[in-house]
Amino acid sequence: MIRDEIGLMVAQAAEAAQEAGDLPAVALPEPAAIERPQRAEHGDYATSLPLRLARAARANPIDIGEVLAKHLPASDKIERVEVVPPGFVNFHLSQSWLTSQVDAILTAGATFARIDIGRGQKQQVEFVSANPTGPLHAGNGRWAAVGGALVRVLRAAGYEVEAEYYFNDAGTQIEVFGRTLYARYQQLFGRDAPVPEDGYAGAYMIELAEQARDKLGDSMLRLEGEPAPEELTTFGVEHVMDWIRSDLGRLGVEYDTWYREQTVYESGNFDKVMAMLRERDLVVEREGAVWFATSQMDADKDEVLIRSSGLPTYLSTDIGYHYDKFVRRGFDRVIDIWGADHQGHVRPLKLAVEAMGLDPDRLHIIIGQLVTLKRGEETLKLSKRSGDVVTLREVIDEVGVDACLYFFLSRSADVPIDFDLELAKQQNAENPVYYVQYAHARIARILDNAGDLAQNVENADVGLLTHEAELSLIRKMLVLPELIETVARKLEPHHLPYYAQELATSFHDFYEKCRVLDEEQPQLSRARLKLAAAAKSVLATTLELMGMSAPDKM
RNA sequence: GUCCCCGUAGCUCAGUGGACAGAGCGGCUGCCUUCUAAGCAGCGGGCCGCAGGUUCGAAUCCUGCCGGGGACGCCA
Numbered sequence: 001m002i003r004d005e006i007g008l009m010v011a012q013a014a015e016a017a018q019e020a021g022d023l024p025a026v027a028l029p030e031p032a033a034i035e036r037p038q039r040a041e042h043g044d045y046a047t048s049l050p051l052r053l054a055r056a057a058r059a060n061p062i063d064i065g066e067v068l069a070k071h072l073p074a075s076d077k078i079e080r081v082e083v084v085p086p087g088f089v090n091f092h093l094s095q096s097w098l099t100s101q102v103d104a105i106l107t108a109g110a111t112f113a114r115i116d117i118g119r120g121q122k123q124q125v126e127f128v129s130a131n132p133t134g135p136l137h138a139g140n141g142r143w144a145a146v147g148g149a150l151v152r153v154l155r156a157a158g159y160e161v162e163a164e165y166y167f168n169d170a171g172t173q174i175e176v177f178g179r180t181l182y183a184r185y186q187q188l189f190g191r192d193a194p195v196p197e198d199g200y201a202g203a204y205m206i207e208l209a210e211q212a213r214d215k216l217g218d219s220m221l222r223l224e225g226e227p228a229p230e231e232l233t234t235f236g237v238e239h240v241m242d243w244i245r246s247d248l249g250r251l252g253v254e255y256d257t258w259y260r261e262q263t264v265y266e267s268g269n270f271d272k273v274m275a276m277l278r279e280r281d282l283v284v285e286r287e288g289a290v291w292f293a294t295s296q297m298d299a300d301k302d303e304v305l306i307r308s309s310g311l312p313t314y315l316s317t318d319i320g321y322h323y324d325k326f327v328r329r330g331f332d333r334v335i336d337i338w339g340a341d342h343q344g345h346v347r348p349l350k351l352a353v354e355a356m357g358l359d360p361d362r363l364h365i366i367i368g369q370l371v372t373l374k375r376g377e378e379t380l381k382l383s384k385r386s387g388d389v390v391t392l393r394e395v396i397d398e399v400g401v402d403a404c405l406y407f408f409l410s411r412s413a414d415v416p417i418d419f420d421l422e423l424a425k426q427q428n429a430e431n432p433v434y435y436v437q438y439a440h441a442r443i444a445r446i447l448d449n450a451g452d453l454a455q456n457v458e459n460a461d462v463g464l465l466t467h468e469a470e471l472s473l474i475r476k477m478l479v480l481p482e483l484i485e486t487v488a489r490k491l492e493p494h495h496l497p498y499y500a501q502e503l504a505t506s507f508h509d510f511y512e513k514c515r516v517l518d519e520e521q522p523q524l525s526r527a528r529l530k531l532a533a534a535a536k537s538v539l540a541t542t543l544e545l546m547g548m549s550a551p552d553k554m
Numbered sequence: 555g556u557c558c559c560c561g562u563a564g565c566u567c568a569g570u571g572g573a574c575a576g577a578g579c580g581g582c583u584g585c586c587u588u589c590u591a592a593g594c595a596g597c598g599g600g601c602c603g604c605a606g607g608u609u610c611g612a613a614u615c616c617u618g619c620c621g622g623g624g625a626c627g628c629c630a
Contacts, residue, residue, distance in 0.1 A: 037573075048572055051610065061610080086610075088573070131630070173630065289628055300556080307628040314630050343558055344625045369559060370624070410578095411567070414559055416623055418566090430592085432578060438592050446589045486570070498568060501577075512594050532589095554592065 001115065001481050002077065006045050006091055007034045013071040014049065022067045026056040036482075043082070043090035044475065050087040061087025098474050099462040105477060105534040113541050115481050117488060118159030124325060125151050127337040128248065129166040132240040133177040135204055136247050136392040138419050139371040143337050144392075145408035145547065146368065148253040149493035150335070152545045157488035162331075164257040165248075166321065169237060171261065172311075176200070178233030184209035185220060185232060204391075208236050247392050250401055252547030261317060269328060270312070270320035273356065274305070277319075282355055292316070294351050303348045315345065319352040326358055335491065337366045337413075366491060368413035374420040390421070399424045402548045406433035409546055410497045432501055436543065437551055439504035439511075443536040444552035446516050446529070453517055453525045457533075460526030469510040470531060476506040477538045484545075493546075500542045507535050 017023035029052060037046045050064035057064060065083035072081060079094035105112050127147030130140050147163070154161045168174055180199035184206050187193055195201060212220060212235055220232040241258075248255070264270050277283050282293045288308035292315070295302050305316040325334050338345070346367065350360040373380040373390050380390050396404050398421060407424065410432075411417055447454070465471070483499050486492070516528040540550040 033570085035570080035572075038569095038575085039573075042573065046573085048611090051572075054610070084573085086573075168630080171630085287628085291628095301626090304628045309628075311628085313628070340559070340624050342625085342630080345630090346558085367558070367624095372623090412560095415567080416560075430579070434592050435578090438590080442590060442593085449589055490570080494568080498577075505577090508593060511589080515589070517589050554590075 001485075002093070002478065003034050003036075003045060003482055005075075005077070006047075009073055009075065010034065010047050010049060010068065010089070012073055013068045014053075016071040017067045020071065022071070023053075023064065024057045024059070026053060028053075037088075037090065042084075042088070043080075043092040045091045045093075046088050047091075048088055050083075050089065054087065065089045093475075095466065095471065096463065098471055098478075099465045101474055101478060102462045102465065102531050102534045105537060106530065109537060110541050110544075112538065113156045113480050113484055113545070114158070115156070115484055116158035117485055118154065118157050120158065120160050121332045122162075122330065123154060123159045123333045123335065124162045124164055124329075124331045125154070125335045125337070126164045126166055128244075128253075130244065131168045131173050131177075132237045132244060133173055134200060134202055134240060135243050138373045138390055138392055138395045139339065141247075141251065141392040141395060141404060142371050142408045142417065143339070143368060144248050144251045144253045145405045146366075146413060146493055147337050148251065148547050149409055149496060149545060150337075150487075150491060152547070153484055153487045153493060153496070156484050156545065159488070162256045163254065164259055165244075165255045166259045166261065167241065168261045171317075174233060174237065177236060178228040178230070180205050181208055181212070181236045182220070182228030182232055185212055188213050189218060189221060191224075208239055211239060212236065243393075247396070250396055251405060252401075259321075261321070264317055264320040264324060267324060267328065269324045270317070273320050273323040273352075274316070276323075277305075277352070277355055280355055292319075292348065292352065294348055297351045297354070299347055299351060315348055315352075318345070318349055322349065322353060322363065323356055326353070326356070326362065331362075333362050333364060335364045335366065337368060340367055340369050340416075343367050364491065366413055369416035371417045371419050374418055374422075376420070376422050395419070395421070395424075402433050402437070403431045405547050406431060406436075406497055409493055412492065412494045432497070433548065434554070436497075436500045436504040436539065437549070438554055439507045440536060440539045440543070440550045441552055441554040442511060443507070443532045443539070446532055447536070449517060450525075450529055451517075453519070453522060453529065457526045457529050460530050461523065462527050462530060464524050464527040465531055467510075467514050469506075469513040470528070473506045473510045473531065473535055476503050477534060479503075480538055480542065496542065496546050500539070500546070503535075503539060503542060507539070510535075 011028065014023065014028050018025050029049070033049070034045050034047055037043060050061040050068065053064055054061040062083060062085060065087055068089055069081050069083055077094055077097040078091055080092040082090050084090060125147055127143045128136070128140050130136055151161050151163045176196065176198055177200060179196050183193040183195050183199065188209055195205075212232060216232070216235065220229050222229055274283070277292065282296060283305065284291050284293050284302070289304050290306035291302040292305050293302050303315055304313050306312055322334065325331050346365050349365075350363060353363050354360045399407070403424070407419075465474070479499065483495060487495050510531075514528060516525060516532055518525050543550045
């Protein structure tokens with residue numbers, strides 16, 4: 001990346017200046033911070049190193065800047081370096097290098113976005129992981145969009161990433177689900193079997209029961225008063241998992257692993273980690289339950305691991321699950337995406353990771369604020385327990401996959417979302433997603449219409465690209481690798497849609513100001529065709545990272 | 555009461571400690587006989603919640619307060 005090259009040049013200049021005695025031997029920040037100035041006249045890149053060094057060096061920032069500039073290695077990529085008050089050094093890229101990047105981008109294709117900050121480090125991203133007790137709702141869709149984008153970006157950044165979905169296939173909720181399904185199933189056969197009070201009231205349970213009847217006939221009926229047959233529960237769970245897989249697939253999310261909760265026990269990891277906690281004297285028994293003595297660590301209260309009923313809690317299972325992630329499967333880092341309603345769970349789990357003798361920083365938990373689904377002024381419940389569920393499927397059907405992804409991706413995980421179904425439908429046509437896709441479609445049309453001008457385009461001279469709009473578009477394309485780095489480091493995919501929009505703006509501006517197909521200027525036309533093709537490639541790559549389509553026609 | 559997140563334009567939101575705070579939507583004015591007007595150009599709009607502090611420099615970091623959301627269960 002050119003930004004890193006400039007950073008290196010600045011660092012070299014500082015060292016050279018110190019060797020030459022032009023700059024006192026003060027500690028240099030590592031790495032030298034290179035910024036992108038907000039204003040174009042301040043150049044493509046800038047460093048405030050002189051301002052940072054001024055105090056320690058007991059020198060005027062401007063003088064330090066001049067010294068740095070003097071010792072900068074020569075580069076044909078840099079047109080001009082200027083030192084300006086209060087102490088910035090600004091770098092202007094050379095036009096010839098900029099235009100040469102059009103060829104570079106075209107050659108690189110989709111790999112243009114690839115960087116290698118990950119160096120093959122093994123990471124896992126676990127997201128959505130909703131219980132298979134009902135269809136996904138709109139809130140789940142948010143984390144599908146965010147998790148999917150994160151996985152793709154981390155891969156582009158050079159990490160070896162595994163996407164995982166963790167689901168309960170046993171436990172309290174599944175048991176309740178099974179009882180509800182059995183009640184609905186019996187009702188289909190005329191039995192007076194009420195839905196349990198704590199059961200799942202949604203209409204989808206009736207649909208599920210009907211499917212069970214169609215597939216299994218009356219074979220699941222048991223004598224009055226007998227519990228729900230396990231086979232029926234399993235049938236229901238598998239069916240719901242099919243719904244979930246299908247919804248996630250529509251949002252472009254593909255998991256590498258579907259991890260069953262039971263595996264935590266079957267693998268023996270649960271017992272291992274519990275034994276480990278006992279060995280470290282972090283387990284106490286009290287009031288008939290088994291507790292994780294987090295109060296001995298960095299918490300104000302203990303947490304229950306094994307209930308007095310003998311059943312493990314969600315927390316203890318999760319501890320076993322994370323032991324499995326780190327120790328058995330050997331991930332260097334694990335990223336979990338959780339809703340804000342699970343935030344209280346972060347501290348104890350991190351303490352457990354620490355108690356395993358691991359660095360808790362290897363567990364990164366993204367706490368995402370919740371989605372409130374609305375229809376106009378009315379707030380809709382997202383709970384599967386209540387009858388009124390607005391499913392993710394309905395939302396996708398109403399709003400569209402791409403608009404849905406774009407909307408969910410556009411907001412930082414730190415802010416709660418009000419998802420208004422009415423508004424989403426209304427705004428459908430004005431959704432910024434179409435602005436981005438439109439740019440891509442426009443380019444596709446130009447390339448289609450090129451006719452004879454398309455001949456010999458690969459040999460076109462990109463040096464003919466001198467218009468301000470052309471150069472701005474190239475500059476904007478060059479941001480993508482830097483964006484990948486930002487998103488990967490901060491784990492914030494919401495920067496993607498903003499970049500996509502800026503890139504589209506740069507293209508639309510170019511489109512207005514520079515006619516691409518012009519028989520009277522064939523050489524220039526061919527150079528512009530190249531630029532357009534490069535822009536198409538970068539737009540498509542960006543859309544792909546977000547899981548969205550890049551249409552050739554709109 | 556304790557803990558987490560948020561407070562930026564009329565609305566929805568961006569904004570790695572840097573140079574004059576941005577976008578979309580909405581409002582107003584213009585631009586289609588040349589590659590898609592799902593586009594472009596322009597105008598208007600801001601004590602960056604409030605008060606202190608740190609810093610050469612704060613929307614950004616720290617403290618306190620106010621306002622909104624969330625968590626504090628032998629549910630998940």
